[in-house]
Amino acid sequence: MSLSTPTRDDFAALLEASLNQTEMAEGSVVKGTVVGFEKDLVVIDVGLKVEGRVPMKEFGARGEEEDVKIGDEVEVYLERVENALGEAVLSREKARREESWVRLEAAFEKNEKVTGKIFNQVKGGFTVDLDGAVAFLPRSQVDIRPVRDVTPLMNTPQPFQILKMDKRRGNIVVSRRVVLEETRAEQRHEIVQSLEEGQIIEGVVKNITDYGAFVDLGGIDGLLHVTDMAWRRVNHPTEILSIGQSVKVQVIRVNQETHRISLGMKQLQADPWEGIEAKYPIDARFTGRVTNITDYGAFVELEPGIEGLIHVSEMSWTKKNVHPGKIVATSQEVTVMILEVDAQKRRISLGLKQVMDNPWEAFLDANPPGTAVEGEVKNKTEFGLFIGLENDIDGMVHLSDLDWNRPGEEVMDDYNKGDVVKAVVLEVDPEKERISLGIKQLGSDPFTEAAEGSEVRRGAIVTCEVKEVKEAGLEVQIVGTELSTFVRRSELARDRNDQQPSRFSVGQQFDARVTQFDRKARRVQVSIKALEIAEEKEAVEQYGSTDSGASLGDILGAALRARNTDQ
Numbered sequence: 001m002s003l004s005t006p007t008r009d010d011f012a013a014l015l016e017a018s019l020n021q022t023e024m025a026e027g028s029v030v031k032g033t034v035v036g037f038e039k040d041l042v043v044i045d046v047g048l049k050v051e052g053r054v055p056m057k058e059f060g061a062r063g064e065e066e067d068v069k070i071g072d073e074v075e076v077y078l079e080r081v082e083n084a085l086g087e088a089v090l091s092r093e094k095a096r097r098e099e100s101w102v103r104l105e106a107a108f109e110k111n112e113k114v115t116g117k118i119f120n121q122v123k124g125g126f127t128v129d130l131d132g133a134v135a136f137l138p139r140s141q142v143d144i145r146p147v148r149d150v151t152p153l154m155n156t157p158q159p160f161q162i163l164k165m166d167k168r169r170g171n172i173v174v175s176r177r178v179v180l181e182e183t184r185a186e187q188r189h190e191i192v193q194s195l196e197e198g199q200i201i202e203g204v205v206k207n208i209t210d211y212g213a214f215v216d217l218g219g220i221d222g223l224l225h226v227t228d229m230a231w232r233r234v235n236h237p238t239e240i241l242s243i244g245q246s247v248k249v250q251v252i253r254v255n256q257e258t259h260r261i262s263l264g265m266k267q268l269q270a271d272p273w274e275g276i277e278a279k280y281p282i283d284a285r286f287t288g289r290v291t292n293i294t295d296y297g298a299f300v301e302l303e304p305g306i307e308g309l310i311h312v313s314e315m316s317w318t319k320k321n322v323h324p325g326k327i328v329a330t331s332q333e334v335t336v337m338i339l340e341v342d343a344q345k346r347r348i349s350l351g352l353k354q355v356m357d358n359p360w361e362a363f364l365d366a367n368p369p370g371t372a373v374e375g376e377v378k379n380k381t382e383f384g385l386f387i388g389l390e391n392d393i394d395g396m397v398h399l400s401d402l403d404w405n406r407p408g409e410e411v412m413d414d415y416n417k418g419d420v421v422k423a424v425v426l427e428v429d430p431e432k433e434r435i436s437l438g439i440k441q442l443g444s445d446p447f448t449e450a451a452e453g454s455e456v457r458r459g460a461i462v463t464c465e466v467k468e469v470k471e472a473g474l475e476v477q478i479v480g481t482e483l484s485t486f487v488r489r490s491e492l493a494r495d496r497n498d499q500q501p502s503r504f505s506v507g508q509q510f511d512a513r514v515t516q517f518d519r520k521a522r523r524v525q526v527s528i529k530a531l532e533i534a535e536e537k538e539a540v541e542q543y544g545s546t547d548s549g550a551s552l553g554d555i556l557g558a559a560l561r562a563r564n565t566d567q
Helices: 008-025 092-110 177-194 359-366 408-414 446-451 528-543 552-566
Strands: 028-038 041-045 052-055 073-080 089-091 113-122 125-130 133-138 158-166 171-175 200-208 212-216 221-225 246-255 260-264 285-294 297-303 306-311 333-342 347-351 372-381 384-388 394-398 420-429 434-438 461-469 473-478 484-488 509-518 523-527
Touching (some): 092 133, 092 158, 113 133, 125 171, 221 246, 306 333, 359 420, 359 434, 372 394, 384 420, 394 420, 473 523, 484 523, 509 528, 523 528
Parallel strands (some): 133 171, 221 260, 306 347, 394 434
Antiparallel strands (some): 028 041, 028 073, 041 052, 073 089, 113 125, 125 133, 158 171, 200 212, 200 246, 212 221, 246 260, 285 297, 285 333, 297 306, 333 347, 372 420, 384 394, 420 434, 461 473, 509 523
C-alpha cells in the first residue's frame, strides 16, 4: 500500500479546516482531558495541537478544593488557541461562569430560587458565588430585619432569589430577604390557621415598644398591648416584661387576612371588677394611691387592677381652675369617697373634697343670716362686690344691697379692690356654694323708719310737696315724713286736660291718695286722680241718688259746702 503525496489543494483544505476549527473554538466552552499536573497547574488537552494549563484553584468552588485526576474530562473556556508561549489559553472558572449564566437565566425566567454562598463583603453589601457566577447581595436584602453580624451566614449554601440580571455588563443582583419573607409568610399562614380566640399559648418577648410588646409565637408575632398586660395601670411594658422573657398569653383576636394577632395576659387572671358595686358602695370612704395625674383629674388605685378617677371638680371646695398636680402628687396616699360605680364601663368616680368639711356649711353654722362679718374686697364686677371670707370662700354683695337710697352703680365707685369692709350675712346656700351679703343692711332702712309712726298706708290721704317738675310727672315728698315718690302724669288729675305737670311748681303742696305702700319693696305711690275719684264716689253716696234728679255739679257743690263747713 503506497501513500500518495499531498497535493497543494489537499494542504489548502487542511489549513482551512484548521482555521475554521480555531475560529469556532475560541471564546467558547470546550471539553478537554486532564493529561498531567505541573506544580499548582493542571495540564489539559482540548484536541488542539497545543495543550493548555489551568490553575488548580479554578477547579474548586470558592473556599474548597476539587479532586482532579489524570484522565478526567472537564469543560474549560478556550480564550485563545495559542499564545506567545505556544500554549492554549484556557479557563475553568470562565467555563463554570458560562454554565452558571445559562442555568441562572433559566431560573430567572421561571422565577425560581438558586443556591449560592456569601463569600465576601463589599461596599453596600456582599458578593455571592452562584456556582461560578458572582452576584451582588445588597445589605438591605440580607434579612427581614437589619443584621449586624453576617459571619454565621458566610460560605454557607443557602437559597437566593434573582432580582436582576445583565449579562452584557456581567451584573446579577440577588436577595435572601425575599426567600425568608416567602418562607415566613407560609409559616405565618400555617400558624394563624391553627390559632383560635381564647387559646392559651406560650411565646417569647421579641420586642418592646411604648404601647406594648411583640411576642414570638414560633414564626409569627402577636401584639400584647400594654392595656392587656395587667388589670392594674401599666405606664410602660418594661415594668412587667423584658426582651427574651417567656410568657403565657391568651389569644384575644385573630385576623386571618392580615395575620394580625392580639394577645392578653390579664385575661388569664381573675377580673377584679366582678362584684365591684358591693365592694365599693356609694358614699363609702377608702384610702388609695395616686397613680397618674392629668389635666382633668387624678387616678387613684384602690387595689391592684382597680382605679378610680377624682375629677378636678371634685378635688377641692375652693380651689377652682387649678391643675390637679397642685392639689395631689403621684404616689401620694389619699382618702377618697365613692361617688359613682359603673361596672359595665369599668369606671369609678371618686371625690376628694367630700371627705373634708364643706366650708359653706361650716360658714353657715358659724355665721347664720343676720351675722355681721368682715372681709377684703377681692373683685368688682358689673353686678356687685366679692368679699373674701374665712376658709378661702367668697361672699357677694349685690348692687341692690350696697345702699338704701343711692343707685348701686354709683355706690360701686366708693369701693376699691383690697378695701376691708363690713357686711351682713343675708343668705348661705351650701349646695350652690353661694353666700349673699349686704352692706346697706348694717344700718336701718330709712324707708321703714319714715313709715313707722306715720299714718301713711294704702288708701290714706296725704299731703305732698313738689320737689321737682318733670315732663313725665312730679317728684314729691310726703309732708311730715322722709318718704319720697314720683307721681306719674296720668295720676295728676281725673280730667286729662288737667294732667299737665306744668300747672304745678316746686314747693307747692297738694293732697293725694296713697295707692300703694309696700314695705318689702320699699315703694309708696300716690295719686291725685285716685283722690278725686274717691271724693266723687263719696259725694254721690251722701248727697245724691239715682232718682233725685240732682246733677253731678249740684252734688259736688253740696259736698264742697259740707266740707268747708266741717273745716
